[in-house]
Amino acid sequence: MGPQAHHRSRRSLFAAVGLSLLAACAGTPKRTFYFDAIDTEEKPVSCLVVIGDDWDGAATASQIVNVKGDDSVRIEVPFDAPEVSIICAAIRTNATTGEPDSLPTSRSESTEATKFVAGTRRLRVDDAPKVLFILERKY
Amino acid sequence: MNRLPHPRATTLAGLAFLGACSSVTEVGIVAQPKVASIYINGEKQGSGKRLYVFDFDKHPRAVLQATAYGYRPHTEIWTAETLDKHLSQFAKLEIILEQER
Numbered sequence: 001m002g003p004q005a006h007h008r009s010r011r012s013l014f015a016a017v018g019l020s021l022l023a024a025c026a027g028t029p030k031r032t033f034y035f036d037a038i039d040t041e042e043k044p045v046s047c048l049v050v051i052g053d054d055w056d057g058a059a060t061a062s063q064i065v066n067v068k069g070d071d072s073v074r075i076e077v078p079f080d081a082p083e084v085s086i087i088c089a090a091i092r093t094n095a096t097t098g099e100p101d102s103l104p105t106s107r108s109e110s111t112e113a114t115k116f117v118a119g120t121r122r123l124r125v126d127d128a129p130k131v132l133f134i135l136e137r138k139y
Numbered sequence: 140m141n142r143l144p145h146p147r148a149t150t151l152a153g154l155a156f157l158g159a160c161s162s163v164t165e166v167g168i169v170a171q172p173k174v175a176s177i178y179i180n181g182e183k184q185g186s187g188k189r190l191y192v193f194d195f196d197k198h199p200r201a202v203l204q205a206t207a208y209g210y211r212p213h214t215e216i217w218t219a220e221t222l223d224k225h226l227s228q229f230a231k232l233e234i235i236l237e238q239e240r
Binding site: 034036038040041042124126127128130131132134135136137139 | 176178180181182197198199200201202204206207208209210211212214239240
């Protein structure tokens with residue numbers, strides 16, 4: 001193989017890799033949603049919002065809502081499937097500082113710590129941007 | 140000679156076509172107990188009895204929720220198809236919340 005042919009084949013390889021990377025990126029649509037959580041008295045509940053069962057990722061990205069007041073958390077959700085599962089798990093906060101005591105790593109851990117049953121939803125890319133969870137207490 | 144359709148006729152035909160394809164439905168929603176708050180797509184609509192225009196052109200699914208203190212919260216997901224089917228049998232959407240035990 002001559003040097004020109006070698007360059008051509010290298011260029012084609014780079015182009016192919018670039019195109020496949022582009023295709024991979026374009027293949028996972030992302031959409032921004034705003035998550036909020038209340039109890040049956042319509043009071044805000046501090047929660048961790050977990051996308052697709054990634055509890056560690058939710059904690060690392062601080063996907064928490066209603067920790068220092070009534071707000072919502074903005075999350076860019078990747079849709080690698082037509083529906084993505086969302087869990088809204090209540091968290092215990094420090095009464096003095098308002099900071100989360102510890103973040104749960106499962107639904108049962110959240111219920112154990114807060115007595116709230118975690119909410120679940122299967123979200124689609126074209127759903128309304130505001131996602132509200134109404135959490136009920138476990139008796 | 141070929142005659143072009145009158146512009147007004149074209150506009151009317153266009154609007155009729157859009158109307159036929161539109162997925163906008165006005166529905167009465169009743170929640171029990173009457174103090175129950177009704178939420179649609181995360182937004183509070185009021186309590187007890189509401190009239191709501193579902194716009195499925197904007198979002199193909201609508202999330203209807205109701206809550207009241209002392210009752211279990213309720214969530215339903217509606218599409219243009221499921222709502223049409225429901226309204227062919229019932230005049231409105233009715234949510235009866237179950238009391239907490």
